[in-house]
Amino acid sequence: MEKQMITTDILIIGAGPTGLFAVFEAGLLKLKCHLIDALAQPGGQCSELYPKKPIYDIPGFPEVLAGDLVDNLMQQIAPFQPGFTLGERAETIEKQEDGSFIVTTGKGTKHHAKVVAIAGGLGSFEPRKPTIDDLDRYEDKGLSYMIKNPEDYRDKKVVLAGGGDSALDWTIFLADIAKEVTLVHRREEFRGALDSVEKVQELVDQQKVRLITPAEILKIQGEDKVEAVLLQHNDEAKRMEEIQCDAFIPLFGLAPKLGPIADWGLEIEKNAIKVNNSLDYQTNIPGIYAIGDVNTYPGKLKLILCGFHEATLMCQSAYQRIYPDKRYVMKYTTVGGVDGFDGSRKVAEKAVVKKIGSK
């Protein structure tokens, strides 16, 4: 079935802090934004890699947790009602005759925008795959690197591998749904939130989860789908064991890849997109901008605060591109306030002008 096309003024690829803040600056100019991100939640690296780490160089915030910064940005842009296509990676871009663009994701969702701003950070996060032969033979035939729909595992025998938060969290979640859950990890130690580690311990004690550590999965078995995995216990005897299963889910974290953007005809230097930093952060293709960690220019610094600045200038240029004949001057939010697309209005309270008399 053909999905309906999403239309917007500025299509932002990447929902990290830079992409999110661009929504705000665009909103002040009455431009609508839609964001695409390969991750299932907004925030980019801040949410995915280090939500609990403090950042000390956001102007005006002596200290802010990366996760809180994302929450604040989401709150700040909410009045401008951005659209999101999450969990999908932008794959192709086609320039239209009128200068606009159509960007299609891997799942076929199409987006039509007057301007495209790539705020892709280090690229889209893709699952790190284990080193096992014939992996591609079993992909989507019982082997997956991320869990999209937990219901797929109802009453199934599932083997999970990994030692981080996602392996722990999904073990806990699937323990209630699946018929059998086995967690395999190379080490006896896990790196995750304390309560997740304790919960898994509890499930192991109650024999709701089988834990096999230290061990490594060496092979997948099955004719045309996953039927079993072969693992080696990392003990003195190096004992091998076969575990019958319907699904094998290695959760070894995510690694960013520049991905398909690299093939969009943009000028690339050292894994980053070259832009014009003396003007507006536009790429070699007019109408496509690159802001934040994904771009490069002489003196580039990959800092969130620099991304905010780049997003702001990009929006001004995008406005002129979209409305070449309109006159516009930048207005301070202290003067103009913020008019949301949702009808909300924020504005500085007027000072009173009132006579103060004496008795």
Add this chain to the structure above:
Amino acid sequence: MSDVNITIIDREGVRHEVLAPTDMNMNLMEVCKSYELPVQAVCGGMAMCATCQCYIISDHDLGERNDDEEAMLWEAQNVQENSRLGCQIPISADLEGLIVELAPEED
């Protein structure tokens, strides 16, 4: 303060003899970046991406891997006994003569 001599072998096998300062609060990943060697350092030094993974070739004693580094190396590819994350190795006078090799990039 003095600099130390470090040899970094890149993924093409080319040896780069570099001088690393011991007084700039730098780590091995940052030294690689300052010489524009092909280390991505995606996470910026938080032991969260393993793009600065390297093999310690000389017999310097760098101490144990720290917990974060150890956990990251459980999940990374191409890990060997002598694997370390460059971002977790501070440059100190003890590193004089250190030889490291950059681990292959993950696929």
